[in-house]
Amino acid sequence: MLQSLIKNVWIPMKPYYTQVYQEIWLGMGLMSVIVYKIRSADKRSKALKGKIFASSNGGERKTPSHLFRTRCVTAY
């Protein structure tokens, strides 16, 4: 399967992937940095909210932080 992928995709598209789309790869790197920043900020804010919720409900009752992490359906 890898051989057919190389023969049908990589060989015809090699000049595009290596020369023409160099700037687009850079743009994809920029986009992945933006995605990483947004996701890490979201994780940090959720962890902070969990801490605030836990401390407002009394310090003795230590609720595990994973209970406050809600799995967003539309998160990527």
Place this chain on the structure above:
Amino acid sequence: MNENLFASFTTPMMMGVPIVVLIIIFPSILFPSPNRLINNRLATVQQWLIQLVSKHMLSIHNYKGQTWALMLMSLILFIGSTNLLGLLPHSFTPTTQLSMNLGMAIPLWAGTVVMGFRHKTKASLAHFLPQGTPLPLIPMLVIIETISLFIQPVALAVRLTANITAGHLLIHLIGGATLVLMNINPVTALITFIILILLTILELAVALIQAYVFTLLVSLYLHDNT
């Protein structure tokens, strides 16, 4: 009612596995790429359409710009086919997701900007100041032009998302209203149904137009930078 209205925009899952990747890949099945010189009717019509669109879209570009022909044609075919498939009832449209559209807009826009700065640095920097600007306005105009440059990918993505989402929502609302009105007042329901038909025709046009506008704008940004 509110829950049902936005339910079609949530990422589809099947037994806990997101199947959005399959949905994104699906339109490629509708565009066969045979190796024959003379093809069947479907392939011939598709090739004729692609040739028509590419001739029209790439006529403004120089040699460097025309190396992006494959990218631009793939873009318009992907967005057009995804938008049209999204008009089928109960289907999920990937282009209603802002993340998806930003994922298309940012790399392409950044690619054109980096290409411009790499090959034509002076001309790219000159874009930040329109010709004939009065001297006192120069600092303000440079700031405005910089902001307008960085707004371009966001505008590209939000334009596509908003148009497709709004159309789908309208179809939902008017379809729901037609159903409810059928038991209350059949005449009003008929009028609403005619509006629904006209809206669906409009959404068919919007689906194709938005694909064309997205690709045309990327092509224009490329033209400015090559």
